[in-house]
Amino acid sequence: MTTIRLVQGDITQESADAIVNAANSSLLGGGGVDGAIHRRGGPAILEECRALRASRYGKGLPTGQAVATTAGDLNARWVIHTVGPVYSEQEDRSALLASCYRESLRVADELGARTVAFPAVSAGIYGWPMDDAARIAVETVRATETEVEEVTFVLFDERAYEAFAAQLR
Numbered sequence: 001m002t003t004i005r006l007v008q009g010d011i012t013q014e015s016a017d018a019i020v021n022a023a024n025s026s027l028l029g030g031g032g033v034d035g036a037i038h039r040r041g042g043p044a045i046l047e048e049c050r051a052l053r054a055s056r057y058g059k060g061l062p063t064g065q066a067v068a069t070t071a072g073d074l075n076a077r078w079v080i081h082t083v084g085p086v087y088s089e090q091e092d093r094s095a096l097l098a099s100c101y102r103e104s105l106r107v108a109d110e111l112g113a114r115t116v117a118f119p120a121v122s123a124g125i126y127g128w129p130m131d132d133a134a135r136i137a138v139e140t141v142r143a144t145e146t147e148v149e150e151v152t153f154v155l156f157d158e159r160a161y162e163a164f165a166a167q168l169r
């Protein structure tokens with residue numbers, strides 16, 4: 001059984017075996033959590049991302065997939081980069097968002113990570129409505145078979161925290 005915890009705050013201050021980044025397929029950084037992780041984690045993360053682009057992901061990391069790098073100066077052993085879908089009103093992309101959580105946990109299992117911190121993937125710049133993003137996140141983690149013992153959702157503001165708390169009630 002995986003325990004789910006909620007924390008309100010900045011994920012770059014969290015300690016966990018693995019911290020998940022809401023990246024984009026370029027793996028070369030951006031705004032939001034991605035920017036914060038690269039700023040606080042330092043250049044080692046970007047260096048490894050560039051190497052991954054050069055070796056395995058020349059066309060970018062596909063949406064819904066996940067890949068790990070070092071965590072640089074963060075209080076973690078690894079950063080797991082996942083690419084959430086951009087929200088669309090025309091098309092149901094929720095399977096891709098669920099895949100981000102499932103694939104991140106799969107990568108965590110491969111690494112042997114037992115504690116994993118997630119942000120609310122896609123619920124910022126990518127526009128996913130927070131209540132629905134929280135539902136997909138919690139349902140998917142609950143439904144995934146994993147060796148990860150503790151998943152912490154680190155929510156940036158009270159609104160996000162409340163949306164996740166409602167899913168756990």
Ligand code: AR6
Pocket residue numbers: 009010011012022023024029030031032033034035036084119120121122123124125126127128154155156157160
């Ligand atoms: N700690 C925890 N949560 C945070 C932090 C933080 N330091 N900063 C922001 N959030 P977003 P996305 C919240 O935009 O929607 C980037 O440019 C934020 O309030 O970071 O998946 C990437 O490179 C929101 O609730 O990720 C991509 O291009 C949630 O984290 C694109 O943004 C996710 O917001 C990805 O967009």
